[in-house]
Amino acid sequence: MGNTTIRxxxxxxxxxxxxxxxxxxxxxxxFRVVGKAARGEEGIExxxxxxxxxxxxxxxLPDRDGLEVAAAITARAPGIGVILLGLDADPxxxxxxxxxxxxxxxxxxxxxxxxVEVVRRVGRLANxxxxxxxxxxxxxxxxxxxxPPSPGRxxxxxxxxxxxxxxxxxxxxxxxxxxxRSRLEREVVLVDADLMRGDVAVLLNLTPQRTWTxxxxxxxGMADSEVIRDLLTRHVSGIRVLLAPxxxxxxxxxxxxxxxxxxxxLRRIADFVVVDTRGGYDDITLACADVATTLVWVLSLEMTAxxxxxxxxxxxxxxxxxxxxxxxxxxxxxxxxxxxxxxVEETLRVLIPVRIPSDATAVVRSINEGSPLAWNSRQxxxxxxxxxxxQLMAEDREELPQEPIRRRRFxxxxxxxxxxx
Ligand SMILES: Nc1ncnc2c1ncn2[C@@H]1O[C@H](COP(=O)(O)OP(=O)(O)OP(=O)(O)O)[C@@H](O)[C@H]1O
Ligand SMILES: [Mg+2]
Numbered sequence: 001m002g003n004t005t006i007r008x009x010x011x012x013x014x015x016x017x018x019x020x021x022x023x024x025x026x027x028x029x030x031f032r033v034v035g036k037a038a039r040g041e042e043g044i045e046x047x048x049x050x051x052x053x054x055x056x057x058x059x060x061l062p063d064r065d066g067l068e069v070a071a072a073i074t075a076r077a078p079g080i081g082v083i084l085l086g087l088d089a090d091p092x093x094x095x096x097x098x099x100x101x102x103x104x105x106x107x108x109x110x111x112x113x114x115x116v117e118v119v120r121r122v123g124r125l126a127n128x129x130x131x132x133x134x135x136x137x138x139x140x141x142x143x144x145x146x147x148p149p150s151p152g153r154x155x156x157x158x159x160x161x162x163x164x165x166x167x168x169x170x171x172x173x174x175x176x177x178x179x180x181r182s183r184l185e186r187e188v189v190l191v192d193a194d195l196m197r198g199d200v201a202v203l204l205n206l207t208p209q210r211t212w213t214x215x216x217x218x219x220x221g222m223a224d225s226e227v228i229r230d231l232l233t234r235h236v237s238g239i240r241v242l243l244a245p246x247x248x249x250x251x252x253x254x255x256x257x258x259x260x261x262x263x264x265x266l267r268r269i270a271d272f273v274v275v276d277t278r279g280g281y282d283d284i285t286l287a288c289a290d291v292a293t294t295l296v297w298v299l300s301l302e303m304t305a306x307x308x309x310x311x312x313x314x315x316x317x318x319x320x321x322x323x324x325x326x327x328x329x330x331x332x333x334x335x336x337x338x339x340x341x342x343x344v345e346e347t348l349r350v351l352i353p354v355r356i357p358s359d360a361t362a363v364v365r366s367i368n369e370g371s372p373l374a375w376n377s378r379q380x381x382x383x384x385x386x387x388x389x390x391q392l393m394a395e396d397r398e399e400l401p402q403e404p405i406r407r408r409r410f411x412x413x414x415x416x417x418x419x420x421x
Contacts, residue, residue, distance in 0.1 A: 006123030009035040009050060011043035011069065012058040012085075021056060024112055031119065040064030047073045047080055053126035054119055057102075059086030067100040074101025079219055081122035085110075094209060099247050103214065125218065125227060155187070155270040157263050158393065159292035163308030165279035167298050168331035170199045171363060172356070172386070173276035176296075178237045178374040179383065179390045186271035186394070188239045189232060193259060193288050194278040195251040198244025204235050205370025211243045213250040215262055223258075225265040237375050242266070256287035263291045272393070281312065289316070294325045294393065299344060299352065301330065301337035306347055313348065327354065327389060334358040354389045356382050 008025060010033055012018045022033040035050045037043040040061040047055050055073060059066035070082045082102045086093065089107045097105040103122045106114065160173040177190040192198035192212075201208050210231040218227060232240035242262070245251045266273045275292070277285040289295060295316075299309055316322070328348075330341050333355045345352050362380060366373045374383050 004127065005030055005032050006054060006119065006127060007032055007034045007050070007052040008054045008056060008119065008123070009033075009037065009043070009047055009052040010056045011037045011040070011046075011061070012056075013038045013060075013062050014058075017058070021115075024115070025119065028116060028120075031116075031123075038062075040066070040069040043069055044072045048077060051077065051080070053081060053123045055080055055082045056119070057082055057084050059084050059088075067096060067102075070097065070102045071100040078217055079126055081126040083118055083122055094207070098209075098211070098213065099250065104209075121230060125214075125222070125230070155267045155273055156293045156393070157267060157273045157275060157288075157291050158294045158296060159275045159277060159288045160296045160298060161277055161285070161289060161312070162279060162298035162305075163312050164300070164302075164305045167279070167300050167305060168356070169279070169298050170194070170203060170276050171367070172296070172298055172329065172331060173274050174200055174203045175372050175374040175383065175386050176389060177239045177272070177274040178235075178372055179386045180272050180274070180393070181239045182237055182374065182378075183387055184390055184394050187269065189242065189266050189270040189273045190235075190239050191242045191263065191266065191273060191275045191288075192244040193275050193284060195244055195254055195259075195284060196248055196278065198276070200241060200276055201233075201243050202370060203367055203372060204241065206233050206235060206241060206243065208243045208246055209233065211245050211250075212254055213245040215242065216250075216254045216258055223262065223265065225268040228262060228265055229269055237372075240270075254284070256283040259284055260287045260291045263288065281315065286319075289321065290319070292324060294327070295321060296389075297326065297328045297350075299328060299330050299348075300332050301334070301339045301341070301344065303339070306339075306344055310348060313350075326350075327392065328352045329354040329356060329389065331356045332358040353392065354385055356385045 008031060010018050010021050018036050022036065025031045025033055034052055035046045037046050040063050043055065043057065057066050057070055061069065066084050066086065070084055073080055073082055083104045083106055084097045084102045085106050085108060087108050094105045104118050106118055160169045162169045174190065177188050180186050181188040190200060192200035195212060210233065214231045215223060215228055232242055234240055263273055263275065275288045277288050297309065299305060328350045330344065330352050333341060341352055341355055359382060362373060362377065373380050374386060377383065
């Protein structure tokens, strides 16, 4: 049995299913069934002792529920990829399985090809030697994550910031990503970094199957761009999305350093990594801003938002962000607000080249239908403004520093590219 063999444990109380699965899987030259168990307790004990790459776990066992068994295995051996086999096709079940630590939920009856495909995908993530054989990570060192991106493709990290909740970051990030992809034909990854309550899946009508949780579970040295690519969800527009975790508990465990390393890896496979953040300035949001090459500030015609933005801009200056390219975007522009865009420019002493009109009917409908304006209403005036933003972003890419600017303290304010003054 070579290093690249995927070692599998089968846990199922029905002897014929167990034997059938074993026989089928052993047809694959790179699979090896290394153990079989009929009960949950026995499955946990064997998983910990044999350390397989994959556990195929029937959900209904005589002594314990499969979800509990999955949780017990992954709590003690997070590197093992658990695949739950069950009868429930409801997406809610899938989320529960993921919350219990399972990597996949396969609904019965499944066919042979499906089973093999899922085992191979999960096994590949769990066995570092396979990733290495595929050129994903070198076998002998375990720090691929923290090394800088390769000089090959080095996409931009565009972090969308906004001082207040509800200012339109998610709407903007999502539609901007689609415009960059569909109009400018760039490779785009959209990242939902509002880990606690990310909305990107809703806006794009995507069912989260693989999320940040799966990225965070990758062992150090395996969180390579090629491996992370498998954890992205494709949207019909062609963008790929790293979705927020399914539960608050999962989100809590994700560290800022891991977020930063992941964004660095994604630069290797995309021209633009567009990052939606949470309102305010927690450590995750600052990590996303630190690693960014471009910042997009979402503003609104409200004094409270402007005051908060001013505070954030002062902080950004102290952090050295003025070295990054910055775009200021006014959202919700309407004549009824009593403040004009020019007054906001004056107050903040920045130029605001992109002004997105307010259109509650179209925006709310697009959100509720999970059908982004940039994909389904391409002629809309909001989309036209976003196209201008995308164009500005694409135009002077060459001027960007290839490496992200590290935090520096107490630098003097200086803005570039005519986007601020
Ligand atoms: N240009 C616009 N015109 C009308 N309504 C808008 C516009 N942009 C955003 N909205 C509305 O504002 C609400 C908040 O937008 P969005 O979720 O994108 O903001 P956010 O900054 O990501 O908020 P959160 O703090 O919840 O993450 C949405 O429900 C949307 O209906
Ligand atoms: Mg949001």
